[in-house]
Amino acid sequence: MQAALKCETDRINRRSFLRVSSVAAGGLFVSLYLDLPVLAREATQGPPKVYPPDAFVHVRSDGKILITVNRLEFGQGVQTSLPMILADEMDANWSQIVSELAPAADVYKDPVFGIQMVGGSGSIAHSFTQYRELGAKTRAMLIAAAAERWKVSPDQCRTENSVVYGPGGKSARYAELAERAARQPVPEKVSLKNPSEFRLIGKKVPRLDSAAKCDGSQKFGLDLDLPGMKIAVVAHPPVFGGRVKSFDDKEARRLEGVKDIFEIPLVNGSGVAVVADRFWAAKQARDLLQIDWDLSGLELPDTSQLWTRYKELARTPGNVAVARGDDKAMSRIPVARRIVAEYDFPYLAHTPMEPLNATVRFEGNKAEAWVPSQFQTMDQMTIAQVLGLKPEQVTFHTEYAGGGFGRRAVIDSHVPREAATIAKRLRGTPIKLVWTREDDVRGGYYRPMHAHRVEIGIGGDGMPAAWRHVVVGQSLVAGTPFAVMMIKNGVDQTTVEGTSDTSYEIPNFHVSAHNPTVNVPVLWWRSVGHTHNAFVMETLIDELAARAKMDPIAYRRKLLKPEAKKLIAVLDLLDQQSAWRNSLPKGHAAGIACHECFGTGVACAVDVSIENSRPKIHRATIAVDCGLAVNPLTIESQFQGGIGFGLTQLMAGGAITFKDGRVVQRNFDGYTPPYIVDAPVTVDVHVVPSNEAPTGCGEPPVPVISPAVVNALAKLTGKRYRSLPLANV
Amino acid sequence: MATYQLNVNGQTKKVDADPSTPLLWVLREELKMTGTKYGCGISACGACTVHLNGVATRSCIVPVSLIGNQKITTIEGIGSDPIGRAVQSAWVEKDVVQCGYCQSGQIMSAVALLKATTKPTDTNIEESMGGNLCRCATYVRIREAIKRAAEQLA
Numbered sequence: 001m002q003a004a005l006k007c008e009t010d011r012i013n014r015r016s017f018l019r020v021s022s023v024a025a026g027g028l029f030v031s032l033y034l035d036l037p038v039l040a041r042e043a044t045q046g047p048p049k050v051y052p053p054d055a056f057v058h059v060r061s062d063g064k065i066l067i068t069v070n071r072l073e074f075g076q077g078v079q080t081s082l083p084m085i086l087a088d089e090m091d092a093n094w095s096q097i098v099s100e101l102a103p104a105a106d107v108y109k110d111p112v113f114g115i116q117m118v119g120g121s122g123s124i125a126h127s128f129t130q131y132r133e134l135g136a137k138t139r140a141m142l143i144a145a146a147a148e149r150w151k152v153s154p155d156q157c158r159t160e161n162s163v164v165y166g167p168g169g170k171s172a173r174y175a176e177l178a179e180r181a182a183r184q185p186v187p188e189k190v191s192l193k194n195p196s197e198f199r200l201i202g203k204k205v206p207r208l209d210s211a212a213k214c215d216g217s218q219k220f221g222l223d224l225d226l227p228g229m230k231i232a233v234v235a236h237p238p239v240f241g242g243r244v245k246s247f248d249d250k251e252a253r254r255l256e257g258v259k260d261i262f263e264i265p266l267v268n269g270s271g272v273a274v275v276a277d278r279f280w281a282a283k284q285a286r287d288l289l290q291i292d293w294d295l296s297g298l299e300l301p302d303t304s305q306l307w308t309r310y311k312e313l314a315r316t317p318g319n320v321a322v323a324r325g326d327d328k329a330m331s332r333i334p335v336a337r338r339i340v341a342e343y344d345f346p347y348l349a350h351t352p353m354e355p356l357n358a359t360v361r362f363e364g365n366k367a368e369a370w371v372p373s374q375f376q377t378m379d380q381m382t383i384a385q386v387l388g389l390k391p392e393q394v395t396f397h398t399e400y401a402g403g404g405f406g407r408r409a410v411i412d413s414h415v416p417r418e419a420a421t422i423a424k425r426l427r428g429t430p431i432k433l434v435w436t437r438e439d440d441v442r443g444g445y446y447r448p449m450h451a452h453r454v455e456i457g458i459g460g461d462g463m464p465a466a467w468r469h470v471v472v473g474q475s476l477v478a479g480t481p482f483a484v485m486m487i488k489n490g491v492d493q494t495t496v497e498g499t500s501d502t503s504y505e506i507p508n509f510h511v512s513a514h515n516p517t518v519n520v521p522v523l524w525w526r527s528v529g530h531t532h533n534a535f536v537m538e539t540l541i542d543e544l545a546a547r548a549k550m551d552p553i554a555y556r557r558k559l560l561k562p563e564a565k566k567l568i569a570v571l572d573l574l575d576q577q578s579a580w581r582n583s584l585p586k587g588h589a590a591g592i593a594c595h596e597c598f599g600t601g602v603a604c605a606v607d608v609s610i611e612n613s614r615p616k617i618h619r620a621t622i623a624v625d626c627g628l629a630v631n632p633l634t635i636e637s638q639f640q641g642g643i644g645f646g647l648t649q650l651m652a653g654g655a656i657t658f659k660d661g662r663v664v665q666r667n668f669d670g671y672t673p674p675y676i677v678d679a680p681v682t683v684d685v686h687v688v689p690s691n692e693a694p695t696g697c698g699e700p701p702v703p704v705i706s707p708a709v710v711n712a713l714a715k716l717t718g719k720r721y722r723s724l725p726l727a728n729v
Numbered sequence: 730m731a732t733y734q735l736n737v738n739g740q741t742k743k744v745d746a747d748p749s750t751p752l753l754w755v756l757r758e759e760l761k762m763t764g765t766k767y768g769c770g771i772s773a774c775g776a777c778t779v780h781l782n783g784v785a786t787r788s789c790i791v792p793v794s795l796i797g798n799q800k801i802t803t804i805e806g807i808g809s810d811p812i813g814r815a816v817q818s819a820w821v822e823k824d825v826v827q828c829g830y831c832q833s834g835q836i837m838s839a840v841a842l843l844k845a846t847t848k849p850t851d852t853n854i855e856e857s858m859g860g861n862l863c864r865c866a867t868y869v870r871i872r873e874a875i876k877r878a879a880e881q882l883a
Contacts (some may be wrong), residue, residue: 075827114767212819213829216764216804220830256730256747279767280747281752300874353768353776353830353864402766402830403864437769633824637870644866668773668862677855679868705825 002434036481039114051130053138053186057086059178065096065162068117070108071123072374073101073209074352074401074408075641076698077634078123079209082131084631085124088200089135089193090142092174093162099208104376104396111400115377119409119524121598121696124630128694136190138181145180146172195628195691204633209400219289220617221372221399222357222434229359230259231437232422233282235272235289239661240444240519243270248290255288257281264421267414268521273422279434299519301663306518307344308451310472314342314453316468318375318512319490319501325508329466332455341540343722345473345532346526346655348447348648349440349671356435356443358419362387362427367394371416382413386420399486405645406527410445411480441671442663446656447476447525450495450532454540457508462548463559466508469602471495471533473514474522491515494524498533498703503564503596504541520658526645527702530597534703535649535710538593541713543720543729550593552711553603565660566601566625567594573623574603577686580619581605588618591712593704599695600687601625604643604704606680608712613728615650615709617680618690624685625702627692635697640683642701646673650706654725733793738806739761740802748794753777755793756803758787764804764828764833774822775861778834785841785857804833812882813840820879834862848879 048477058066065087083099087090102108111115113127139159146164147154149172157166162174175182195202195627212218237243249261249272257277264273272289276282327703359370362384367387373396380396387394401408412671419433423729435443450473459465475492477483486493491513500511525531545555553575560567571594581590587609594603607619622639631637648654653672657664665671710721713729721729735742744759751770755822756762756779765788768776772787776875780790780802790812815837826832835858842849842857849857863871 031847075829077827206821206824207826209829210824210826213826213832214817214820214836215808216833219763220766220831222767223757225761225763278750278754279757280750282750285746286816344827351768351864353774353828353862355767401828405829405864430834433827437771439772594784637824640869641866644868647866667771668769669771673862673864674866674868675860675862676858676868676871679866681869681872682867683853 002571014262016713025121029517036115036483037689040485043109044520046114046291051107051134053141054182056134056136059174059181061175061178063096063175064098064175066098066100066103067172068100070127072118072372072398072401072404072408074118074372074374074404076118076123076638077631080205081124081210081631081634082127084200084205085128086135088198088642089132092137094200094205096162097208101400103398104380108363109377115375117377117409119406121600121699123696123698124694125599125696128630132192134191136192137187140190141181141184141434142174142177144485145177146182149180149330151176157438161630164586166602167717170440180334180693201630202628202632204453205631206633209539210350218400221359221370222402224370224399224432225358226359226361226430229432230275230277230426231279231282232273232275232419232431232433233286234418234433234437235286235291235438236266236443237271237293237295239270239295239298240521240647243294244272245292247272247289251354252288253622255285256282258615259286260283260426261289262425264418267412267417273418275422275426275431282463283436292493295661299528300519301518301520301658302660303657306658309312309516310344310449310451311342313472313514314451314470316470317416318472318514320512321489321491321496322509322511324510327508329508330455330457330468333466337458339456339458339540339543341722343452343536345450345535345649345724346657347449347520347642348654349656350405350407350525351440351668351671351673352401352403352405352407355437355440356407356415358416359360359417359432360419360423362423363421363469363693364427365393368397368401370397370401372404372408373416374406374589375413378584379413379416382417386417387424393669397705406524407445410523416689437526437668438666441665441667444521445523446520447520447531448476452532452536454536456540456544456592458544458547462544462550464506464544465505467506467510469499469511470513471499471511472514472516474520475520476522476524476528480513496533497529498597499537500594502537503561503567504559526642527699529598530595530699530703531646532591532647534595535707538704538721539710540705540709542592542714546714556594564596567596569624569625570594570601570603573686573688574605574621576603577623577684578621582608582620589712589715591710591715593706593708593711595703597703598699599627600697602700604707604708605607606705608709608716610713610716610729613686614652615713615729617709619681620680620702620705622683622685623688624697625688625689625690626697627694629687629690630694635686635687638697639685639701643676643683643705644679644704646702647678647709649724650709650726651678652728680723731794733796735796735799735801737801738803744793747795750793752779752788752793752796752801753793753839756788762803762805764768766830766833768831770782774831774840776831776834778837778861780837780841782842783844785838803839807837807840810840812843815878815881816840816843816874819874823870823874825870825874826848826868827862828866831861835863835871839871839878842875843879843882847883848852
């Protein structure tokens with residue numbers, strides 16, 4: 001997403017503005033038009049953005065130093081890593097640091113994307129220099145305050161552990177200097193430390209939020225409790241876009257605690273909102289509603305029919321994403337040296353542990369919102385639009401989120417939109433909208449299903465000489481403000497990312513894509529298009545290596561372009577760290593995969609056996625090149641967990657399917673992500689030492705694990721696995 | 730509505746609730762003890778795990794009317810138990826949490842395991858923790874932390 005968002009920003013030459021345009025959502029809603037290319041261009045190419053330190057650092061008189069994090073914390077650890085970066089340059093005493101999540105405001109927008117968000121593994125990559133400069137400026141202002149107090153020159157002062165030291169044994173704590181420092185001019189330029197001077201960056205610093213998350217005291221969005229607050233749940237149509245024809249709420253209204261029941265417009269179609277004193281009453285009342293739905297004219301998605309359609313499409317060339325070399329090369333390769341492979345990938349739900357929620361209070365000329373949000377800018381605008389306010393009239397609090405994986409970065413902001421719609425009717429009453437797990441599993445916004453068809457012609461040297469690849473899957477951004485940046489030549493770049501930009505040297509390379517329209521809302525799912533593209537690429541490369549009777553690491557090394565420095569480095573490191581591959585017990589096999597995305601190179605080796613017809617992963621060894629490792633402890637956790645998340649697509653119950661327009665699964669009884677028994681028993685993570693600019697660690701762990709596991713299974717069973725979720729082996 | 734006297738973390742709490750209300754929602758909404766989490770409502774994820782008379786129980790499917798005088802222990806109270814305290818500190822030491830949402834339930838299940846088994850094997854861990862879902866997949870560190878807590882308690 002990162003690369004795609006950056007691309008083509010120059011081409012666009014429009015003033016940054018908000019355009020309000022009607023959409024067909026019941027005629028009741030208007031959609032905000034956010035000019036993302038302009039925002040991104042202004043962020044990266046406009047006059048340098050000024051980030052006032054006082055919006056980010058507050059040195060309190062009690063000695064605590066409050067650092068504001070311009071991102072959502074939802075597990076990725078920025079609540080610790082960004083303060084580390086700032087505190088290091090500030091020479092702050094780490095034990096004094098308190099971290100807080102920023103509300104929605106211009107100053108907290110992503111310095112590259114130009115909107116306030118978490119996504120595309122950009123938190124550290126985009127804010128590293130920003131937070132270093134903030135720390136250095138704060139330090140300079142503290143020194144200036146001390147120098148002023150002592151009537152000495154600032155260059156006679158030095159700092160350490162939240163203390164300024166001056167000539168003649170003088171010293172002052174940051175807390176004592178804070179008030180005077182705040183009156184100093186903010187320096188325009190500051191020099192930053194050499195990496196050798198870092199005291200926190202590069203160290204394994206434990207998370208700041210651990211204790212609160214282990215004793216139940218950490219509050220998440222769903223835990224919010226406000227005076228007079230009511231709970232809302234919404235009955236959504238059984239088919240996307242369905243409308244309420246009529247409903248009978250007599251039984252539901254009899255329940256104690258039920259306050260109101262009414263129809264509300266949705267982004268697509270309509271639903272029935274139930275408002276009650278408590279969640280249980282609201283949910284029970286919803287269960288008692290008798291709703292007659294109007295489903296006329298709606299496409300009824302059906303998984304088996306969609307597969308037929310997708311597989312037919314995959315046999316025809318789509319819009320061209322890459323056309324390199326000779327288009328006729330394939331025809332010159334003998335049929336015996338060609339492989340044709342067809343893959344299919346289902347819809348996947350994100351199912352973050354904390355169900356989706358948003359709380360809104362509307363007060364007529366202003367509003368307040370509390371949302372665990374990856375997309376603060378969009379969510380705030382949407383709430384404002386629903387309530388007829390300007391965004392700045394909506395005070396928007398970023399709440400801690402129990403996971404997200406992309407599910408809280410929704411372009412149409414449908415969850416905050418529902419909350420605002422309900423709050424508008426009940427002016428003055430805080431409304432906490434709760435999506436139940438069933439709402440979440442059945443509510444759409446899935447990783448799209450995909451079909452791939454690949455034809456490979458193998459050269460006399462065993463390396464791929466010709467490659468024709470067709471990908472079929474819904475666009476994530478068609479019809480949204482993101483389209484202008486992310487759709488090129490009719491191809492949503494997220495559909496083909498990980499294939500079209502492969503680092504393997506394939507002389508005759510043709511990739512095309514179909515982005516069909518289906519009545520299922522889709523969304524980025526941690527690592528976006530790389531989930532399926534890496535699976536296809538890495539299983540096929542493995543197959544080619546086996547066919548060439550070469551070691552899978554050596555084959556990949558040989559096929560990589562010399563400029564793929566990170567992948568080469570991680571394969572070399574993996575080779576060193578996975579000597580266990582040569583002494584596996586009987587019934588075990590090693591599988592390899594590597595992939596680069598969001599600027600980070602990853603290689604993975606797994607030790608797999610088969611237990612109860614399922615892969616048992618005894619061990620995973622990971623090598624990572626993410627540039628400078630800001631917090632190696634966080635990186636280790638992100639990779640250990642990220643590969644666990646990636647295993648979702650191998651789970652027997654890892655699929656959302658449709659029958660007659662309805663989602664078949666409803667909860668974790670039918671849609672089953674990995675539990676502890678499904679995850680690797682041990683995961684060792686090795687980081688390539690680097691002083692290059694840091695790149696992301698949230699998305700990059702996900703793609704490698706599934707291909708590595710099935711590559712190991714292929715050794716055990718002699719079969720290649722091209723259809724997910726993985727059937728019993 | 731009915732009135733119930735609940736024994737929560739050693740204290741008696743009086744609540745008015747519909748008899749069908751799951752204990753989870755009584756804890757969260759009546760007693761404002763939000764450390765116990767809602768994740769699925771069908772006992773399939775373990776985020777709502779509490780102890781009833783020391784037994785790990787999914788509070789999302791136990792109606793308040795069935796609690797009676799059983800002793801309820803939640804994440805807010807588990808720190809006063811020596812095993813609970815050891816598990817919580819091992820969790821912090823091993824930097825287990827990511828988003829943290831499921832960890833109350835993970836810790837409650839881990840404490841129940843260590844009360845029954847002082848030196849759990851990987852198989853014991855997989856059996857006892859097998860119903861606690863973590864979408865951040867902190868499972869590797871959960872295993873390490875349970876073993877660390879067992880070591881500390883030995």
